[in-house]
Amino acid sequence: MSSGLASLGLLASASLVAVCIVRPRLASWVPDILVYLALGLAFGACGLCVQFGLQLSAGPAAGAASAAQTAALYLLVFSSCADLKITSLQRHLLEVGTLLAASVAAFAVGLITVGHIPALAPDATLQAAGDGARLAYFLALSLGVMVCSVPFLTKIFLNVGLQRSPFAHGLLLAACFIDILVWALFSVAVNLRQGNGLVVDTLVQQVLRGLGLTLAAGALAGLAFQGLAHGLRRRRREAPWMLLLATSLLFIGLMHAAGLEPVIGMVLCGLAVAPHRDVFGTAIGRSQALAVTLGAPIYFTCVGFGIQPSSIVSLEAVGVFILWSSVIKITSVSLAAGFIRRPGERRLDYGIAMNTRGGPGLVLAGSAYAAGLIPITGFVALTSASVLTALVTELYLKAAAPRILAADEASSTTAQPLRSL
Template identity: 25%
Template sequence: MTNSQLGEVLLAVLLLLLAANLLGQLFRRLRQPKVVGEILAGILLGPTVFGKIAPGFTADLFGADKADHRAVVLGFLYNLGLLMLMFVSGCAAQHLLGEQNRKATAWILGVGTPLPFVIALLAAPLLPLDEFTGVAGSKEAVVLVFAAATAVTSIPVITKIFYDLGILHTRFASLQLGSAVLEDIALWGVLSVATAIAAATIDTTGDELAATIGTHVAVNLGYVIIALTVMPAVLRRLSRAEWNVVARNSPVAWMLIVFLGYVSLAAALDVTLAFAGLLAGFGVMGGMKGTEQERFRAPMQSIGDVAGHFFVPLYFAIVGYRLDLSKTFDPLMLAGFLIGTSLVVFLSVGLGAKLAGMSRLDIVNIAVTRNARGGPGIVMASVAFDAGIINATFYTALVLTAVLTSQACGFWLDYVLRKGWPLLSGADLRRRGIEPVPEELPSIR
């Protein structure tokens, strides 16, 4: 790459990063999810807005086709941002299953997660799947993506909303994140199966298709089981080893080496890379306690800061840039998917929360939060679109649904806190003879 070409790439990165952070901070001040502003930055700079005003200049700035050096580098940063987002989310997925939340988590996870997925599976054949299907031409894969996109919850977005509202320490946050982590692990497994079906549909037929899918499912299942059960203990032992000078002297480098190792192995085994990033974060921080957790807290914070202010905003800005709402926006598809899936999630999660003994306000708070699709919803849409499972129109509907549901979550929780209402009343604990400990909430009236 010549100096001129490098300068062109850096200018494109500069504009995307600047716009994403400026609009992200603006939306944060408006008490809205930062991710919405980051996606909007890409929409403004992309073919939807600026591309209509100066299409030639936009092509010169960001690349006219996939082979262009600017498009190649931005594509790399897009994928690295996705992986870093999942890695940081996995690292944060610790200490989430507190004893007081186990019964409620079991009900919400046992009813609120599988019910939307099953309802979506049953409803999918009644829908015009041809209008959703991508170049892979696999309706089976489309059905799985449709069901997973209905049930998914955004760990990164709701974590960020909880942090911005000052409620990350509460039982409400712990309950939501604990069930969402387990739910998303299962749904990412479904997505990996869908990508395998799509790839096999293109390359094979008949018995070869069944064998390919079976092998892929077995490999993914083995990868997940080992990553969740064996690797956290192995990595803890390795991080404490006297001979491991990297972990001892440069914890940041050690964590990134683990991250790259997980992703590289996943690529070799044809495991969905975004899923591998999530498991890498879970593995590197899994089960750490006391001084060991403190030793890696600052390095994790450093990685999270770089990811959160550089790689992740770039990822979401490029997501927005890839949306051409003038060509791929179907208001009826968006309205149908948004309203239909939201109702299914509200009813399913509400039933699980009711069976757990929650009060009416508790149920509303939990359902609105669990409906926030956010980052994972967008990542799932991106992975499915890149794999040719879904077309550009359905991809746009999934991304906009993720944005709108995340905005609704941020707005509602902010409203509840401003009213001085409890996030969780503790009714479920009182029914079990446990008096809930009052939690200190931020004063934001």
């Protein structure tokens, strides 16, 4: 058996173990994300693949891992966004706008201060880089501060019982817009890496073009799903799951061909479907069930499977990045929550939750590494931060969930007489 087929067999085995054996037996208090990642590591480049001398960087295993991750990520992102009601944005507008502004501020602070990381923790892989490469590296790391995870937060909210709370709804809406902005800015880092320097006018044009293309794609997806929903209503039928899947994948493919990242297409399609739950409700429910039973275990197992060991990683730089980025993000969001008069404990709740990098952080790390924007140390820093912040958020929100639910219920009860006047 060839090396590629053998590694592909190990990947398939890891996924089957995750779905059929591990997931049904996990206790509710166990951080399942960590378990899936550890399982992937045990089968992948840090485990059995090393023992058998198999390579994962190319061939069937690499292609299959990428395809499996993308499919699982679609289930997580699409089902998460399809559960949001974009029509309720007006009710959460102040909260979403504040969280978005706080994340942009965190990105700006990160971009200003990121140059101190190599001074505090020298990284040998960065020493010989030119000015354009260093700027691209610093921009990618700063995007790693701003990014926020819709799928991870959704999974965590489901685990701790907060998925229907106003707190969760506002956070997830904000995370959608933040991640769209992250990928619009990602092209700027690519341009810096390929170009000779920072040309402000050109980069501004790229950002505006990316945002304009995203808005146009979102409007087109909204119109398409609205038209499909209208046609199904006239026939008094619900959309079958395969029709929803085919339509979504068609738009994601078209958006990708137009220059948008697939993750943006997943988010936009989910948001476009969300207002039409009377037609797509059953199909959305099936997507959400598949996201829990297949999406989460396969995605995180594939991530762990593909992590490559390296002897030139600066662990000191990784630790500094995690601490530096978390302090900036949590502080920025907590301060912003104070401006909209959230109580002290609730401010920290927002800060911890918005610091969850999760899946989009892992995708950002992989995309930046593949594009040559970051060296291996940057890749490990972004992936480590993505995993650790998700684990910290889940542990924190498990303890804080009763208090958050009680506060939301009290707020709703207080607001009830006002609505009846």
